[in-house]
Amino acid sequence: MLSIGSLKSVLPASARSLIRAGxxxxxxxxxxxQGFKQANIxxxxxxxxxxxxxxxxxNNEPLPLLYRSKPGEWSAPPLSTNSDIRTACPQYRKYEGGNFTGNLNNLVEYTEQLKDMVTFYLGCSFSFESALLKAGVPIRNIEQGCNISMYKTSIPCIGIGSFQCNMVVSMRPIPIGKLDAAVQITHRMEDAHGxxxxxGHPGLIGIEDLSSPDFGDAVELHPADTPVFWACGVTGAEAVHSCISESPLxxxxxxxxxxxxxxxxxxxVTSDCATDAETPRVFxxxxxxxxxxxxxxxxxxxxxxxDSLIQQDPGDRGIKHLLVEDQLLKASLSLSHAKSVLITTGFPTHFNKQPPEETDGPPGAIAMAAMLQAQKKRVVIVTDQRALEMNKKIIEEAVEQGVIKSPVPVVSFxxxxxxxxxxxxxxxxxxxxxRFDHLIAxxxxGMAADGNYYNMRKVNxxxxxxxxxxxxxxARDIPGIVTTGIGDGGNELGMGKVKEAVKKHIHNGDLIACDVEADFTVIAGVSNWGGYAIxxxxxxxxxxTIHERYLRKAVGFPQMSEMNGYIAALPTVDKEEKLLELLVKHGIRSGKTGNLGMEVDGLLFHDTHSTMIKRLLEIALGQARSN
Structure with missing residues (x-):
C-alpha cells in the first residue's frame, strides 16, 4: 500500500500512471x-x-490560466508529456446544467462528448508548498495527512457572461512568526495564485466556521498559528455551477x-528577499x-x-519618550482597509477666549478626511456641541476654497x-x-485619570x-472598530497607551496625562503634522501595487486610474494656508501663545509648517515615482 510520505518524491509521469491505474x-x-506544478481543471x-x-x-489570481486546450485535445503539450486529461486526476466532478451530479474516477466514458469540449488548466497553490516547506513554513494538512481546507467566501469575482460567482479560497494555518516568509515566497508565484x-479572522471574508470547510478537510491550527487564505482554483467549479442554463455538461x-x-x-525566494523593494511585509x-x-x-x-520627520520636537516637550514603533504605519494600514471613519478634534485650551479652540487639530483632521474621501470612504467628524455650528461653517468654507473636495458631515455626541x-x-x-470601522482623535x-480634562498648564x-x-x-468592546490617537503632549485623547511615559517625562504629566487608550498612538511634534502624515x-x-492587490483581494485589475484623485487630495502648502486663514477668521488661536494669526503652537506657518508639508509631500510623491 502506498503511503503519502512515499509519494512526495514520485516524478509526475509516474504519479499520473499511478492515478490512471487507480x-x-x-x-x-x-x-x-513535491516541487512540481499542479493544476486545477x-x-x-x-x-x-x-x-x-x-x-x-x-480573475487572474484565483484562476491563473496555464493552458487552454483545443476542442477534443486530451493532452497539454506545454505542461506535460504522455498525459491524458480523461485519466490524469484522482477524481473528477460532473456538472449538468450547472448542477453537481456526482464524482467520477475518470472521464473515459464521456470521450464522445469531450470532443466538443475545451479543457482549461489553471494554476494551483499546491505548486508553492515545496518552497514553503524548504523555508521552514509548515504545511499543516500534510502533517495531519489530510486534504487542504477550502471555503466559499463573500468576495465577488468579476462576472463574465453566465459565469458569476464568489471566490473560493484555500486555508493554511501559518505560525505568526512565519507570515512574512509565507507571503514573500508566494507573492512571486503568480501562476500559483500569488x-x-x-x-486573519475568517469572518472578514464571509467564512463562518473553519471547522466546516466547503471542500476538502478541516485542518487543525496550532496555538501560535493564524489562518492564511489564498485564492483557490475551485473558484472555477463555482463559476461552472453558476452557469445554470448555459452549460449542459x-x-x-x-x-x-x-x-x-x-x-x-x-x-x-532568495535569502535577500526581505530587502527587495517590492517584497511584501506583513503587519x-x-x-x-x-x-x-x-x-x-x-x-x-x-x-x-x-514618521521620523514628524517626530521633530520644536516645542521641546520630550515627545521622544512617548514614541511607539510602527504606530503611524499600522494606523494607516488599518485606515486603508476601513470603509467608514469617525474623526474627532478640538482642544479648548483658551478657556477665557471665545471660541476657546486652537489652530492645531482641525487642519490635520481635514487633511485626513480629504484623502479618506478620495479613497471612497465614508467620513464623519464629531465635535463639541458648543462648537458644532462653527465647525460646520469651517467645512463649508473649506469646500468653497478647494481645501477639501466634498462636505464632511459634522455631528455632536x-x-x-x-x-x-x-x-x-x-x-x-x-x-x-x-457604523464605523475606525475612530481617530x-x-x-483627553480625559485624565481623575475624570477631568487639562491643558498643558494644568487648567481644568x-x-x-x-x-x-x-x-x-x-469601541474597545466592539469587534471591528479600531482606534487611533494623534497628539503632541500626552493630554490628548488616545494617549492613554503611553500615559506612564507622559507622567514621567512630560511637564505636569502626572496630572494632565490622558487615561483613555487608543489601539494606535501617533506622536508628532505638532498634531497637525500627524494628520498630514496619515x-x-x-x-x-x-x-x-502590493497593498492595492491585497485590498481588492486579487480580484479584477489594479485601480491605478484613481491616482490623480489621490494626488489632488494630498495636503499642500496652498490648501493648508487657506485653511489656517479660515480658522483665524473664525477667531481660532495658536495653542501655545494665544496669538490670532498665521501660526500653530507658537510656530509660524511660513516657514515651519509650510516646510514640513513640502517635505512630507516629497516623501509621498517619491513613493509614486519609485513604483
Missing amino acids: WLRGVGTSAVS VIVNKQLADDFEKFCLA APVHI AFTHAPGSMFITDLRSEPE CISQNPSHYSVASVTAVEKINAL QDDAEDSSLIFLCHDGKPQFP IERA IKHLVDPIDKLFLT ACALYILNTC
Whole structure:
C-alpha cells in the first residue's frame, strides 16, 4: 500500500500512471510530486470556452490560466508529456446544467462528448508548498495527512457572461512568526495564485466556521498559528455551477485532486528577499478580530520616513519618550482597509477666549478626511456641541476654497443615556453592526485619570469638553472598530497607551496625562503634522501595487486610474494656508501663545509648517515615482 510520505518524491509521469491505474483514487495530491506544478481543471463546451477564458483573465489570481486546450485535445503539450486529461486526476466532478451530479474516477466514458469540449488548466497553490516547506513554513494538512481546507467566501469575482460567482479560497494555518516568509515566497508565484488574499479572522471574508470547510478537510491550527487564505482554483467549479442554463455538461477536478504537470515549481525566494523593494511585509492591524495587512518594503520605508520627520520636537516637550514603533504605519494600514471613519478634534485650551479652540487639530483632521474621501470612504467628524455650528461653517468654507473636495458631515455626541455610546457607534445599538470601522482623535482634549480634562498648564477645561472619550472606551468592546490617537503632549485623547511615559517625562504629566487608550498612538511634534502624515501614508499605500492587490483581494485589475484623485487630495502648502486663514477668521488661536494669526503652537506657518508639508509631500510623491 502506498503511503503519502512515499509519494512526495514520485516524478509526475509516474504519479499520473499511478492515478490512471487507480492507485491514488481519492488521494489529495498536495503531498504528491513535491516541487512540481499542479493544476486545477475546468472542462466546458466549446461554445462557452471564450467566455470562460475571459472570466479567467478578469480573475487572474484565483484562476491563473496555464493552458487552454483545443476542442477534443486530451493532452497539454506545454505542461506535460504522455498525459491524458480523461485519466490524469484522482477524481473528477460532473456538472449538468450547472448542477453537481456526482464524482467520477475518470472521464473515459464521456470521450464522445469531450470532443466538443475545451479543457482549461489553471494554476494551483499546491505548486508553492515545496518552497514553503524548504523555508521552514509548515504545511499543516500534510502533517495531519489530510486534504487542504477550502471555503466559499463573500468576495465577488468579476462576472463574465453566465459565469458569476464568489471566490473560493484555500486555508493554511501559518505560525505568526512565519507570515512574512509565507507571503514573500508566494507573492512571486503568480501562476500559483500569488500571495494570500486575506490573513486573519475568517469572518472578514464571509467564512463562518473553519471547522466546516466547503471542500476538502478541516485542518487543525496550532496555538501560535493564524489562518492564511489564498485564492483557490475551485473558484472555477463555482463559476461552472453558476452557469445554470448555459452549460449542459461540464467537468472539473475534485477539490484537492489535481492534475500534476512536468514543470518544476518557481524557484524559491532568495535569502535577500526581505530587502527587495517590492517584497511584501506583513503587519497586524487589529486584534479584535485578528486582521493582518501587507505592503511593500518601499511603502513601509516611505511611511517610516514620514514618521521620523514628524517626530521633530520644536516645542521641546520630550515627545521622544512617548514614541511607539510602527504606530503611524499600522494606523494607516488599518485606515486603508476601513470603509467608514469617525474623526474627532478640538482642544479648548483658551478657556477665557471665545471660541476657546486652537489652530492645531482641525487642519490635520481635514487633511485626513480629504484623502479618506478620495479613497471612497465614508467620513464623519464629531465635535463639541458648543462648537458644532462653527465647525460646520469651517467645512463649508473649506469646500468653497478647494481645501477639501466634498462636505464632511459634522455631528455632536451627548452622553445622556446608559447606552448612548453604543447607539452612536452601532446600528440599532447592536455591536455586531458598527457604523464605523475606525475612530481617530487628533489634538482632542483627553480625559485624565481623575475624570477631568487639562491643558498643558494644568487648567481644568472639563466644562468646555463633551465626553467623546466615551466613544473610544465603548469601541474597545466592539469587534471591528479600531482606534487611533494623534497628539503632541500626552493630554490628548488616545494617549492613554503611553500615559506612564507622559507622567514621567512630560511637564505636569502626572496630572494632565490622558487615561483613555487608543489601539494606535501617533506622536508628532505638532498634531497637525500627524494628520498630514496619515494622509500621505494613505496615498503611499494606495499607490503601492502590493497593498492595492491585497485590498481588492486579487480580484479584477489594479485601480491605478484613481491616482490623480489621490494626488489632488494630498495636503499642500496652498490648501493648508487657506485653511489656517479660515480658522483665524473664525477667531481660532495658536495653542501655545494665544496669538490670532498665521501660526500653530507658537510656530509660524511660513516657514515651519509650510516646510514640513513640502517635505512630507516629497516623501509621498517619491513613493509614486519609485513604483
